Amino acid sequence: MVDNNRFPGMPLGWYTVATSDEVRPGQVLPVKYFGEELVLYRTESGEARLTDAYCPHMGAHLGSGKVQGENLRCAFHGFEFGGDGRCVRTAYGKAVPRKAKLGTWPIREHNGYIFAWYHPEGKQPDWEVPVLPGPAEGWTNFSTRAMEISSHPQETSENSVDIGHFVEVHGFGGAWTEGDLEVDGHLLKGAYGIKYPLGKKISFVAKFGVEVHGLGYSLVRVNVERFGIEINLLVLSSPVEHGKIILRTASSVKHVGPRPVAHLIRAAATWGLNREVSQDAPIWEAKRYVERPILAEGDGPIAEYRRYCKQFYVQQSAVMTARLPVVAA
Numbered sequence: 001m002v003d004n005n006r007f008p009g010m011p012l013g014w015y016t017v018a019t020s021d022e023v024r025p026g027q028v029l030p031v032k033y034f035g036e037e038l039v040l041y042r043t044e045s046g047e048a049r050l051t052d053a054y055c056p057h058m059g060a061h062l063g064s065g066k067v068q069g070e071n072l073r074c075a076f077h078g079f080e081f082g083g084d085g086r087c088v089r090t091a092y093g094k095a096v097p098r099k100a101k102l103g104t105w106p107i108r109e110h111n112g113y114i115f116a117w118y119h120p121e122g123k124q125p126d127w128e129v130p131v132l133p134g135p136a137e138g139w140t141n142f143s144t145r146a147m148e149i150s151s152h153p154q155e156t157s158e159n160s161v162d163i164g165h166f167v168e169v170h171g172f173g174g175a176w177t178e179g180d181l182e183v184d185g186h187l188l189k190g191a192y193g194i195k196y197p198l199g200k201k202i203s204f205v206a207k208f209g210v211e212v213h214g215l216g217y218s219l220v221r222v223n224v225e226r227f228g229i230e231i232n233l234l235v236l237s238s239p240v241e242h243g244k245i246i247l248r249t250a251s252s253v254k255h256v257g258p259r260p261v262a263h264l265i266r267a268a269a270t271w272g273l274n275r276e277v278s279q280d281a282p283i284w285e286a287k288r289y290v291e292r293p294i295l296a297e298g299d300g301p302i303a304e305y306r307r308y309c310k311q312f313y314v315q316q317s318a319v320m321t322a323r324l325p326v327v328a329a
Helices: 153-158 164-170 259-286 302-312
Strands: 013-019 028-033 036-042 048-052 066-068 071-073 087-089 107-110 113-118 143-149 174-177 182-184 187-197 203-213 217-224 229-241 244-253
Touching: 013 028, 013 036, 013 217, 013 229, 013 244, 028 229, 048 107, 048 113, 143 259, 153 229, 153 244, 153 259, 153 302, 164 174, 164 259, 229 259, 244 259
Parallel strands: none
Antiparallel strands: 013 113, 028 036, 036 048, 066 071, 107 113, 143 244, 174 187, 182 187, 187 203, 203 217, 217 229, 229 244
């Protein structure tokens, strides 16, 4: 059984709540993240929005509502809510109640993902996740896989610095760090190399540059110099509730040679990443969190990573009571 209290609460930060193609213009999508029922919808002009799920009028779940132009319309009494969450119209044609305001969440959308900002005290974002190159810059779109796991964003993100498990769990021919971790506020950067065996006598080396932008967004830049291959990998961990996450993994490849080559490389990278996650997931689900691990030489910079993580936890006694308006991207 997973211990839902094995981490000190839910870390603040940016988290993926959907891929862009999961919610079309005019569509309303009920979702659950951060232990709360939410509604993700896209206006007829194409703007994605995330709100609390329950209508402030009489408590109807807005997942059964519909998009009315640029507003979200409740199916119970026809109250409509705008982008800032305020009621802008009722079905009665009367004055709207001034206190009728729907909780809204700051979101960003790029690279085919919709990100939501979570802060237990309702504070606005103080950093952004990077916008990565796409087809216009000569890269493929991201190929994404999602799975539900009994774990925590800190646990999955820690994999990027846990050098010792690469050989033991994933069977690589060797793994090593390159330089020290760099921490600049919310951003942690590191580098390592891995030797991939292709047979008993053949192998190649891949270099990895890791960027951790909070515990919900890990970017891994892969360079296989021998073959001129560049890959961007994403590990996107989003808390559904305490002890449960949606983990999305994705890969994008820079075009090299004929166009189909990049898609073949992306398919291979996606397969490899999914294989590694399928090996990690049972361990994540069964393990316990050791707050003060007895580390050994060769583990990787786990202690430094743990210190970095502390900034993302806020005392849970000051849980927010009201959402602030969405800040435009």
